[in-house]
Structures are given as structure tokens and as C-alpha cells.
Amino acid sequence: MADKxxxxxxxxxxxxxxxxxxxxxxxxxxALARLGYKQExxxxxxxxxxxxxxxxxxxxLPSIASTLAYSIPAGPVGLVWxxxxxxxxxxxxxxxxxxxxxxxxxxxxxxxxxxxxxxxxTRNALSFLVGYSNTLGLVGxxxxxxxxxxxxxxxxxxxxxxxxxxxxxxxxxxxxxACVLCHGVLASTLSKVMGxxxxxxxxxxxxxxxxxxxxxxxxxxxxxxxxxxxxxxTANLTTxxxxxxxxxxxxxPIWTIGSFDACVHMSEEAANATRAVPYGILMSIxxxxxxxxILVIVIAACMTPDFESLLSSPFGQPMAQIYYDAIGKNGxxxxxxxxxxxxxxxxxxxxxxxSRQAW
Numbered sequence: 001m002a003d004k005x006x007x008x009x010x011x012x013x014x015x016x017x018x019x020x021x022x023x024x025x026x027x028x029x030x031a032l033a034r035l036g037y038k039q040e041x042x043x044x045x046x047x048x049x050x051x052x053x054x055x056x057x058x059x060x061l062p063s064i065a066s067t068l069a070y071s072i073p074a075g076p077v078g079l080v081w082x083x084x085x086x087x088x089x090x091x092x093x094x095x096x097x098x099x100x101x102x103x104x105x106x107x108x109x110x111x112x113x114x115x116x117x118x119x120x121x122t123r124n125a126l127s128f129l130v131g132y133s134n135t136l137g138l139v140g141x142x143x144x145x146x147x148x149x150x151x152x153x154x155x156x157x158x159x160x161x162x163x164x165x166x167x168x169x170x171x172x173x174x175x176x177x178a179c180v181l182c183h184g185v186l187a188s189t190l191s192k193v194m195g196x197x198x199x200x201x202x203x204x205x206x207x208x209x210x211x212x213x214x215x216x217x218x219x220x221x222x223x224x225x226x227x228x229x230x231x232x233x234t235a236n237l238t239t240x241x242x243x244x245x246x247x248x249x250x251x252x253p254i255w256t257i258g259s260f261d262a263c264v265h266m267s268e269e270a271a272n273a274t275r276a277v278p279y280g281i282l283m284s285i286x287x288x289x290x291x292x293x294i295l296v297i298v299i300a301a302c303m304t305p306d307f308e309s310l311l312s313s314p315f316g317q318p319m320a321q322i323y324y325d326a327i328g329k330n331g332x333x334x335x336x337x338x339x340x341x342x343x344x345x346x347x348x349x350x351x352x353x354x355s356r357q358a359w
Contacts, residue, residue: 045195045198045266045269045270045271045276046195046270046271046276047270047271047272047275047276047279047280048198048199049195049196049198049199049270050263050266050267050270050276050277050279050280051202051263051279051280051283051284052198052199052201052202053194053198053262053263053266053280053349053352053353054259054260054262054263054280054281054284055201055202055205055283055284055287055288056198056201056202056205056345056346056349057141057259057262057346057349057350057353058256058257058259058260058284058288058346059145059205059256059342059343059345059346060205060209060256060287060288060291060292060295061205061208061209061212061295061339061342062148062152062208062339062340062342062343062346063252063255063256063346064252064256064292064295064296064299064319065152065317065318065319065339066148066151066152066255066343067251067252067255067256068252068299068310068317068318068319069311069318070248070249070251070252071083071249071252071296072235072237072303072307072310072311072318073235073236073237073238073245073248073249073307073311074234074235074236074242074245074246074248074249075233075234075235075236075307076225076229076230076231076232076233076234076300077231077232077233077234077235077246078234078235078245078246078248078249079249079252079296079299079300080230080231080293080296080297080300081231082246082247082249082250082252082253083249083252083253083292083293083296084289084293085250086250086252086253086254087253087257087285087288087289087292087293088289090253090254090257090258090260090285090289091282091285091286091289094260094281094282094285095282097260097261097264097281098277098278098281098282099278100113101263101264101267101277101278101281102274102275102277102278103274104116105264105267105268105270105273105274105277106264106267106268107264107265107266107267107268107356107357107359108131108357109134109261109264109265109267109357110130110131110134110261110264111127111128111130111131111134112127114126114127114130114131115127134261134357135354135357135358138259138265138350138353138354138357139354141258141259141350141354142180142183142347142350142351142354143176143180144255145343145346145347145350146176146179146180146183146347147172147176148343149175149176149179149340149343149344149346149347150172150173150175150176150179151172151316151317152317152320152336152339152340152343153175153340154167154171154172154175154316155315155316155317155320155336156333156336156337156340158314158315158316159315159320159324159329159332159333159336160333162329163314163315167316179344179347180347182344183347183348183351184351186348186351187348187351187352187355191352194352195269198349201342201345201349204338204341204342204345205342207338208335208338208339208342209291209295211335211338212295212298212335213294213295213298215323215326215327215331215335216298216299216301216302216322216323216326216327217298217301217302218326219302219325219326219327219328219331220301220302220325220326223302224301224302225300225301225302225303225305229300229305230297230300230301233305234246235307237307237308237311253288253292256288256292257284257285257288257289257292259350259353260280260281260284260285261281262349262350262353263276263277263280263281263284264277264281265353265354265356265357266280266352266353266356268356269356299319299322302322302325302326303322303325304321304322304325309321310322317336319336319339320332320336323335323336
């Protein structure tokens with residue numbers, strides 16, 4: 001990366017603001033030129049689609065379902081207030097990243113900013129560290145999402161067989177590998193329409209969210225928990241102190257909302273990136289904060305007070321047991337099927353974001 005003086009010199013060169021047909025508007029190309037390099041990617045993502053890729057990666061309900069094992073041990077207090085507090089702190093981080101993303105909308109994002117603001121002696125080492133840790137984090141996120149998908153997928157089979165089948169580790173791993181392969185193929189072949197698909201992904205997320213918010217309270221109409229239980233019941237099903245168990249419940253929102261930097265990695269494919277990137281970051285975090293808080297309240301209201309039975313469910317997923325208790329076998333099969341489909345779409349979106357960061 002060039003130093004600041006060379007960046008200014010390069011930004012003054014006419015060739016830097018020359019835009020190949022169909023790549024970008026003059027304003028978007030000029031924003032990159034001021035940072036020292038030329039537009040190379042086509043800007044196929046609208047502002048709404050930039051929000052969509054981050055929100056799709058977060059996959060609100062599938063992510064909550066995948067991480068209930070960290071929330072339930074702290075009881076409803078950990079599930080509800082852990083979500084609210086951690087999401088608030090994440091939003092503060094998002095504000096800072098939105099500001100930087102608006103000023104310097106490049107696919108490299110975090111490592112580019114590190115290089116710009118670090119001291120000359122440390123910038124190369126720090127940029128290398130941030131760039132590769134961010135890349136490995138996205139790849140690790142893909143593996144985590146796809147592993148969650150494999151558990152949800154086999155749980156549907158277990159439910160369909162009334163708990164009379166137990167998947168081996170080999171079966172779960174085979175489903176995981178097949179999912180990763182599919183994501184690689186689809187992300188490579190659907191790049192031209194990936195922006196448009198984000199709108200579909202967002203709609204499917206909201207369909208699942210509202211279906212759950214409606215179905216669970218209806219199914220548990222006579223067995224819903226009190227507000228005192230929802231907002232004030234604590235538990236500790238770990239060997240850690242109660243306070244630390246509450247902190248562990250924060251892993252659920254952190255894992256769910258942790259991919260808002262995807263907006264930054266897509267910035268060189270976003271029209272009007274200086275506005276689209278901060279909009280995508282803040283709207284995706286804010287939406288997950290709000291709808292996630294509603295969801296965990298509904299889950300706390302409708303789940304059985306026997307937390308250990310949820311964690312040791314024969315279906316292998318606490319969320320599957322919560323659905324089963326509320327809406328029975330057929331309803332659970334329907335919602336869990338939609339759940340793993342949305343989880344699959346999460347993996348596809350993060351594959352796209354990871355590829356741009358690696359590029």
C-alpha cells in the first residue's frame with residue numbers, strides 16, 4: 001500500500017477516475033481514487049442489497065437457535081438481557097465502523113484502515129495481522145454456519161423418525177462437507193445475481209421470524225411463562241459462577257451480529273458506497289437488536305421451565321424441542337425445514353463476503 005503522499009499523487013492522476021463501462025458511477029470511482037486506486041469491480045449492489053447481505057449472514061433466528069446452548073444455562077435473564085446488553089455494545093462498535101466505512105469504502109476495510117492510521121513502523125505488521133485474522137474469521141464463520149446447518153438438517157430427520165434415529169459424527173461431517181462444497185459452487189456461479197438474491201434472503205428471514213413470533217405463543221397459549229420468569233428468572237447450569245454464566249450468554253448475540261463488516265467487504269460493489277455501507281451496517285445491527293430482543297422474549301415465554309430437558313433434547317437442538325412442545329411434530333418439521341434453509345443462505349452470503357475480503 002502506498003504512503004499518504006503517493007496516495008494523494010495517484011488520486012490526482014486522470015486515469016484513476018476513468019470508469020470502465022458498467023463498473024461504477026463517476027462519484028464512486030472518484031471516492032476510490034481519493035484513496036489511491038482504481039475501480040475494478042462492477043457495482044451490482046444497491047443500498048438495500050448491501051444491508052441484505054449483512055442481515056442474511058446474521059440469519060437472526062437460525063443464529064439464535066444455533067447458540068441457545070450458551071443462553072439457556074443462564075436462564076431467561078441470560079437469554080433476554082444478555083441479548084439486549086450485548087447488542088447495544090455491538091451497535092456502538094458498528095457506529096465507529098460505519099463512520100470509517102463511509103470515509104474509506106474499500107473491500108479490504110479493516111486492514112486498509114489499520115494501514116492508514118497506524119504509525120509507519122507498525123502499519124505493515126498490524127495491517128497483516130488484521131487482514132489475515134479478519135479473513136480467517138470469515139472462513140471460520142462459514143465453517144461454523146455450515147456445521148450449524150448440518151445439525152439442523154439431521155435434526156429434521158430425527159424429528160421425522162420420532163427420535164428413533166441418531167446421526168453419527170460421520171453423517172454430520174458429510175452433510176457439512178456437502179454444504180461447504182455447494183456454497184463454493186453457488187457463490188462462484190451466481191455472482192451476477194447475488195445482489196438481487198439478498199432481497200429474497202431478507203424476505204425469507206422475516207417470514208421465519210414472524211412465523212415463530214406468531215406460532216409459539218399460540219401453541220403455548222395455556223402454558224406461557226409469567227413476565228417475572230421471562231425478565232427475572234436466573235439459572236446456572238454450568239460449573240462457572242453465576243455472573244460468568246450470564247456473560248457466556250452474550251456469545252449468542254456476538255456470534256449472530258458479528259458479521260456486519262460484510263457491508264465493508266462489499267463496498268466496492270455497492271452503488272453510492274459512502275452511504276450504502278454505513279446504512280447497511282447500522283440497519284443490520286439495529287434490526288437484529290430489535291427483532292432479536294422480541295424473539296428471545298417470545299422464546300423465554302414459551303419454553304419449558306425445565307432447562308436441562310431442552311439442552312438434552314433427543315432432537316439435538318433446543319429450538320427444535322421448543323417448537324415441538326408448542327406446535328407438534330408437523331409444525332416443527334415445517335419451521336425447522338425453513339430454519340435450515342435460511343441457515344444455508346447465511347452460509348452462501350458469508351462465502352461471498354469472505355471471497356471479497358480475500359480478494
